């Protein structure tokens with residue numbers, strides 16, 4: 001029995017398993033990373049859309065509010081012009097008009113003042129205290145109406161009030177006389193500061209801007225207010241171009257010509273006045289909450305990845321370690337099996353001759369005895385003893401005796417059927433042979449063949465009467481039954497026969513207790 005065959009074979013697919021674990025770890029990490037990037041991008045897009053919507057909506061609401069202020073002013077002016085044309089400009093009529101104008105101006109906090117000028121630019125009416133000697137014929141709005149016969153609302157560029165020194169936006173109308181000739185200008189002035197205060201109350205972040213401008217690009221109000229910005233025109237030529245090309249509302253990402261800040265700018269153009277409103281949020285402020293979420297997500301993902309990778313590497317490491325141990329265990333099993341095989345051989349083999357030893361001989365004889373009993377067939381057993389071996393040892397030395405024993409063993413093996421006959425060392429210089437399924441005649445032939453073969457080896461032996469080494473053999477044959485009840489019966493029988501062969505002169509074969517056949521060759 002080969003011990004190694006009964007050991008469990010441990011599959012060593014270490015590389016495969018480690019590779020699969022590494023792939024799994026990579027897939028998990030890449031998936032987490034990809035999902036996080038996708039989520040952050042989605043949040044960015046959502047936030048961008050939200051801010052674009054917000055700035056566009058806010059610009060529309062603020063424009064609506066500004067339109068209302070201008071249209072209120074315009075309505076008041078048109079009413080005054082109508083009255084002036086009907087009642088004339090005598091002091092009493094002007095006094096009534098002045099009272100009416102003051103009452104109406106009081107309704108609108110953004111309205112700084114209401115004024116009427118004659119064709120020379122001289123003040124006819126003012127809701128503010130008049131400064132003597134001031135003539136406004138030099139003002140842009142005055143020259144505009146002088147040269148332009150149109151009766152529509154004119155919105156002027158911001159100027160400093162000569163009365164209060166405030167920055168004001170002018171809303172004006174041409175006054176015609178009954179013949180349709182230029183008769184003066186009706187003017188309403190709106191405080192820029194009122195608009196700025198309102199814009200300030202809206203929380204647009206540190207760099208947020210709001211500007212109200214004419215569609216020709218002239219700034220009317222810009223929050224945060226800086227005097228030096230007014231001559232610069234509009235925040236961006238691109239925005240004005242878009243409006244001039246008919247765009248009513250939109251969103252642009254623009255670098256401001258005022259401060260160089262990149263902003264998301266939403267704008268709305270008026271459908272009834274030549275103005276537009278723009279609201280801009282600087283990008284860094286607009287995406288501040290997104291950026292915070294990005295940092296938090298990145299930190300969480302990095303921590304998660306670090307934990308997953310470190311656990312993954314630990315698992316891969318322990319898989320490798322276990323597989324290493326399994327490999328070592330398997331090698332230990334192999335070594336053990338090898339050692340067991342050696343021990344098996346040692347336990348069953350005679351070290352000197354390489355034949356089966358006495359223990360193995362007895363086991364084999366018992367097994368063959370049982371088989372013979374079962375099959376009811378004969379079994380033969382031969383005991384062989386070298387003649388005068390003591391004298392051989394004494395003459396040639398013990399080591400020569402050992403070599404001689406090996407030679408005799410090899411010679412016996414060559415005479416046997418290797419697949420069934422079993423040669424063994426019985427003890428000392430005594431050898432034995434089990435001949436399964438062999439009757440007396442066969443055993444006799446084999447024994448005789450051995451005896452002759454050993455003699456033919458011509459091993460010099462000075463202590464032998466023939467001069468060569470000879471052997472004596474005792475043969476026992478039996479079919480297990482009442483006469484032959486145990487393997488030992490065959491051994492005793494063969495031993496008796498051997499004794500008989502020795503007693504009757506050696507170099508011969510003796511059979512059971514009866515036959516003894518002498519030989520002289």
Ligand SMILES: Nc1nc2c(ncn2[C@@H]2O[C@H](COP(=O)(O)OP(=O)(O)OP(=O)(O)O)[C@@H](O)[C@H]2O)c(=O)[nH]1
Nearest residue numbers: 385386387388389390391393398401402428429502
């Ligand atoms: N060299 C060697 N000698 C052995 C071994 N085993 C037994 N012997 C020797 O074999 C001899 C056997 O001697 P004896 O039993 O007196 O028998 P014998 O001299 O062979 O005489 P007969 O058997 O009567 O022919 C002894 O001297 C043993 O020492 C062995 O393994 N090697």
